[in-house]
Amino acid sequence: MNWLTKLRKLMGIKLSLTLICVGLVVGACTPANPPMQEINGISMIVATTSDVTVGQNRIGFSLFNFEGEAIVAKEVTVEAIFYPPNEQEGIIKDSAPAYWMSIPGGAGKGLYITNLQFDVSGSGTQQNPNYWELVASFTYEEENLWSKAAIVVADESPVVAIGNEVPKSLTLTGDTLAELERISTDINPDPDLYQVSIDEAVINGKPTVIVFATPALCVSQVCGPIVDMVSNIKMKYEKRLDFIHVEVFENPKALLSQGRFSGQQVEAVxxxxxxxxxxxxxxxxxxxxSAKFEIFATEAEIISAIEAVVN
Structure with a gap:
């Protein structure tokens, strides 16, 4: 089992190889003229966020020792450090505390969340030689430690940007159990999440909460819990909003027997x-x-985002 597979199993999180560099392990991520690296030999940081752009970003990450064991520290501070092309000295552009967010599904599963500002794009490539690092400082077992990882910051995100009009995607709806089995892998689907298509919801004058997830086939193992959370939040708001679950794959009923790798993504994805x-x-x-959350969010975060659009 290689180190990335082991981390996936330990974290229960889908990792993005385009985003992370871990010390000296992922050599392909190293820029042509990288700043000098020092590895503390004890820990490494793995970012779980794929959507990082110029501006304010919600960054998720986990900390591990080099045996692949998760590190949960009480206080973690993260710095966003920028290296101009061919420079060995980085500039601290932003710094913020990170908080631990537990993920349903087992003791010790979770990730850290922080919010950082990036003022310029950078990928450490010939096309864009600007280079960004995340450096996490923390105390663990009475030792002061740090970990760092390169992170790609894009000018624009392929994901819909906050403040922009969302795509009027046609998504499937249903009422009966037979209909829901054809449009969702959720073993206990909430029919209320399948009553209206996105294209109808975003033009009817009501705010909308949309969750893209595949509960039974999820790599991250948090699709089911996040769909359940959205369903529970829905009950607090009666008919003031539309709540929609979009299954990631077509023909989910067939996929449950065939496995996710035989599936095609729905057009809305x-x-x-x-x-x-x-x-x-x-x-x-x-x-x-108005707001977007990748991988996982707390109920409080989602409710706060909803309150911003219903009031």
Whole structure:
């Protein structure tokens, strides 16, 4: 079992190889003229966010030792460090605390969340030699430690941007158990999440909460919990919003016996620019994106985003 497979199993999170560099392990991520690297030999940081662009970003990450064991520290501070082309000295552009967010499904599963500002794009490539690093500082077992990883910052995201009009995607609806089995892998689907298509919801004058997830086939193992969370939140708002679950794959009933790798993604996934799962989007009453959450969010985060569009 290679190190990435082991981390996936330990984290229960889908990792993006385009996003992370871990010390000296992923040599393909190293830019042509990288700043000098120092590895503390104890820990490494793995970013779980694929959607990082110029501006304010919600960044998810986990910490591991080099045996693949998760590190859960009480206090973690993260710095966004920028290296101009061919420069060995980085510039601290932003710094923020990170908080631990537990993920349903087992003790110790979770990730850290922080919010960082990036003022310029960078990928450490010949096309864009600007280079960004995340550096996490923390205390663990009475030792002061740090970990760092390269991170790609894009000018624009393939995912719908906050403030933009969302795609008017045609998504499947249903009422009966037979209909829901054909449009969702959720073993206990909430019919209320399949009553209206996105194309109808975003023009009817009500805010909308949309969750893209594949509960029974999810790599990250959090699709089911996030769909359940959205369903529970729905009950707090009666008919003031539309709540929609979009299954990631076509023909989910057949996929449950065949496995996810035989499936085709639904068109809405492509229209929204998604390369990971799950995602939660909050759309205002004018059809503009107000908030988005990749992989996982707390109930408080989603409710806060909803309150911003219902009041």
């Amino acid at each position: 492509k229209e929204w620019g998604l390369v990971t799962e799950p995602w939660v989007f909050v759309v205002d009453r004018n059809g503009l994106l």
